[in-house]
Amino acid sequence: MVNYIxxxxxxxxxxxxxxxxxxxxxxxxxxxxxxxxxxxxxxxFEIARYCLVHQQLQACVESAALxxxxxxxxxxxxxxxxxxxxxxxxxxxxxxNNSILGQSLANTTQSSTYPLQPSGNQASVYFQFLDPxxxxxxxxxxxxxxILQVTxxxxxxxxxxxxxxxxxxxxxxxxxxGGLPMLDLVLCFDISASMDDFTPxxxxxxxxxxxxxxYSIINQGPLYTAFKATSSTGTAVNAxxxxxxxxxxxxxxxxxxxSAARGQxxxxxxxxxxxxxxxDVVVNIDGTNTFSSGITVNxxxxxxxxxxxxxxxxxxxxxxxxxxxTVATAAGVPYTTWGITPKTGYxxxxxxxANVLRHPIADAISAAQNFFTIMNxxxxxxxxxxxxxxxPGSSANSTVRPDSGxxxxxxxxxxxxxxxxxxPSDPLSPLPPNPTINLNPTSGPAYSNFSxxxxxxxxxxxxxxxxxxxxxxxxxxxxxxTSSGGLGLTRAGSTKAIVxxxxxxxxxxxxxxxxxxxxxxxxxxxxxxxxxxxxxGLCLVPSLQASQTAILTDQNSDPSTGGIAGISGNGATxxxxxxxxxLNLIFENTARSLVQxxx
Numbered sequence: 052m053v054n055y056i057x058x059x060x061x062x063x064x065x066x067x068x069x070x071x072x073x074x075x076x077x078x079x080x081x082x083x084x085x086x087x088x089x090x091x092x093x094x095x096f097e098i099a100r101y102c103l104v105h106q107q108l109q110a111c112v113e114s115a116a117l118x119x120x121x122x123x124x125x126x127x128x129x130x131x132x133x134x135x136x137x138x139x140x141x142x143x144x145x146x147x148n149n150s151i152l153g154q155s156l157a158n159t160t161q162s163s164t165y166p167l168q169p170s171g172n173q174a175s176v177y178f179q180f181l182d183p184x185x186x187x188x189x190x191x192x193x194x195x196x197x198i199l200q201v202t203x204x205x206x207x208x209x210x211x212x213x214x215x216x217x218x219x220x221x222x223x224x225x226x227x228x229g230g231l232p233m234l235d236l237v238l239c240f241d242i243s244a245s246m247d248d249f250t251p252x253x254x255x256x257x258x259x260x261x262x263x264x265x266y267s268i269i270n271q272g273p274l275y276t277a278f279k280a281t282s283s284t285g286t287a288v289n290a291x292x293x294x295x296x297x298x299x300x301x302x303x304x305x306x307x308x309x310s311a312a313r314g315q316x317x318x319x320x321x322x323x324x325x326x327x328x329x330x331d332v333v334v335n336i337d338g339t340n341t342f343s344s345g346i347t348v349n350x351x352x353x354x355x356x357x358x359x360x361x362x363x364x365x366x367x368x369x370x371x372x373x374x375x376x377t378v379a380t381a382a383g384v385p386y387t388t389w390g391i392t393p394k395t396g397y398x399x400x401x402x403x404x405a406n407v408l409r410h411p412i413a414d415a416i417s418a419a420q421n422f423f424t425i426m427n428x429x430x431x432x433x434x435x436x437x438x439x440x441x442x443p444g445s446s447a448n449s450t451v452r453p454d455s456g457x458x459x460x461x462x463x464x465x466x467x468x469x470x471x472x473x474x475p476s477d478p479l480s481p482l483p484p485n486p487t488i489n490l491n492p493t494s495g496p497a498y499s500n501f502s503x504x505x506x507x508x509x510x511x512x513x514x515x516x517x518x519x520x521x522x523x524x525x526x527x528x529x530x531x532x533t534s535s536g537g538l539g540l541t542r543a544g545s546t547k548a549i550v551x552x553x554x555x556x557x558x559x560x561x562x563x564x565x566x567x568x569x570x571x572x573x574x575x576x577x578x579x580x581x582x583x584x585x586x587x588g589l590c591l592v593p594s595l596q597a598s599q600t601a602i603l604t605d606q607n608s609d610p611s612t613g614g615i616a617g618i619s620g621n622g623a624t625x626x627x628x629x630x631x632x633x634l635n636l637i638f639e640n641t642a643r644s645l646v647q648x649x650x
Contacts, residue, residue, distance in 0.1 A: 097209045104207050109225040111149040112203040116229030118145035119199040127639040129424040132192035139178045167204035171220035177202040183431040184495045195496045197431045198230035233545035237435035237526040241553040245285025246412040246513040248275040251335040253362050259321040264383045266363040272340045283595040284555050290334050295464035310469040317371045317474040320383030333365040336404035348400040355400035371474030373397035412513050414631050422638040427501045434500040435490040439522035440515030442561040444487035451485045451514050483512040490529050490540040520569030521561035547582045554589040574618035575610045583623035586616040587637050
């Protein structure tokens with residue numbers, strides 16, 4: 052190497068010679084850098100790619116789990132297997148719509164076994180459903196399977212595998228859970244007298260025609276229209292026990308009950324001749340307005356024939372006079388001309404068929420049970436139930452409060468005005484059920500009350516007024532903390548909600564004030580506690596629809612003039628059904644709204 056050095060005006064030439072050992076070191080360093088640092092750099096690159104694969108895979112399983120949970124939330128089927136299969140199909144489809152490192156996941160396969168071993172640049176997923184409390188896997192179709200767990204795997208292929216000594220592929224795996232948080236829910240369910248106003252019935256005068264009975268049909272059709280009712284809040288007459296026939300009214304009082312003409316329920320011929328007043332109201336158990344089809348009812352392994360257009364057969368079965376030929380003969384029943392043979396069970400066969408046709412209460416019971424099932428399938432929910440008529444139920448075994456007098460007669464609302472003998476007993480004991488089922492704060496599906504509320508609501512009957520305020524207060528009390536005077540029955544961290552179902556308007560208040568004002572006050576109390584009151588209105592009387600909407604609506608939140616849903620706020624909604632066929636739909640819409648609330 053030659054350097055030039057200037058000294059004043061003279062230039063000297065200096066020569067430097069580098070030793071061979073220094074050159075060797077540099078060469079060695081370069082070789083080591085290539086041999087060692089190069090592979091390390093490539094390895095670091097592959098590790099970074101693997102980490103990216105895992106991040107992208109995690110995003111894929113999370114989106115799949117979320118999509119599956121949304122499918123569960125929007126399900127309206129009562130079959131958990133159907134719901135869970137639909138959730139898995141949605142989750143798989145969502146997973147397939149993604150990509151990893153630019154590699155499409157469209158060919159992803161669903162595996163029935165674990166662990167997953169996909170080949171290079173391929174993906175597979177594994178689904179299972181978990182119990183929300185134990186977080187343990189349950190069998191497909193289990194009602195405890197509330198959480199969808201999605202596990203995904205992708206076969207990562209290193210680019211520089213030959214240069215760094217890596218294998219051909221490595222499995223990256225990720226897991227995500229999709230489900231709904233805890234929900235504590237109380238259903239307030241109207242069982243007032245109007246809840247069977249659209250049952251097909253016949254209004255009958257049973258009278259003596261010599262030694263046998265005869266039957267004059269006064270009117271037929273849905274109970275509300277057959278009695279020519281005009282009240283927008285329905286009638287106080289019921290199609291089945293407790294009938295309250297002395298509460299009847301019609302056009303100019305034309306259809307009124309005659310206790311004297313009715314005589315004894317059982318084992319006695321009709322005491323009087325035909326009049327314009329009625330003695331019996333029976334359900335047309337073939338489902339027609341005029342009993343024009345007739346029906347054979349199977350009960351307890353035996354068949355009971357109710358001939359076409361034979362209203363007398365319905366009347367005598369409902370009175371208990373077809374339980375034997377001896378009783379039927381003593382009661383003046385012309386059964387031989389009807390072509391039937393009296394036998395034990397006719398009354399129960401009639402009642403079994405009549406209960407199914409109590410509209411709208413039988414339809415509402417079925418819709419509520421479907422609602423319970425859908426919610427139970429979809430999320431970790433605990434149920435409470437408050438049935439209400441003139442007052443809310445106070446316990447699981449509570450009964451309705453008589454509107455007047457000390458008891459309820461089988462035929463009349465005031466038992467002192469008419470007490471019959473024999474079969475069925477009158478006054479009937481026990482009184483009609485009015486159950487309240489409290490929430491259970493113990494975590495786990497075993498404490499959800501699902502079976503209890505389903506069973507309790509099945510047995511309710513129509514009777515009395517509509518105490519919406521008392522029902523809401525009872526439900527709120529279950530959810531309010533003990534420190535604030537409530538029962539404190541909700542689970543820690545749960546979302547709380549009340550569902551109010553009614554077919555009318557507030558007509559009474561067990562709280563002592565104006566029924567509508569008291570109901571709005573309770574809606575405000577729910578709002579203060581963060582509890583939405585979802586309102587479901589059934590309105591089969593056109594003149595009532597606007598009034599019902601005004602008291603239940605979610606469009607007006609004014610505490611003095613608004614609707615219960617709107618006043619309670621917190622996402623509450625209002626749905627109104629104007630046909631029986633819409634009942635299941637409004638319950639299902641509410642179920643979807645509730646699961647959206649707890650997402």
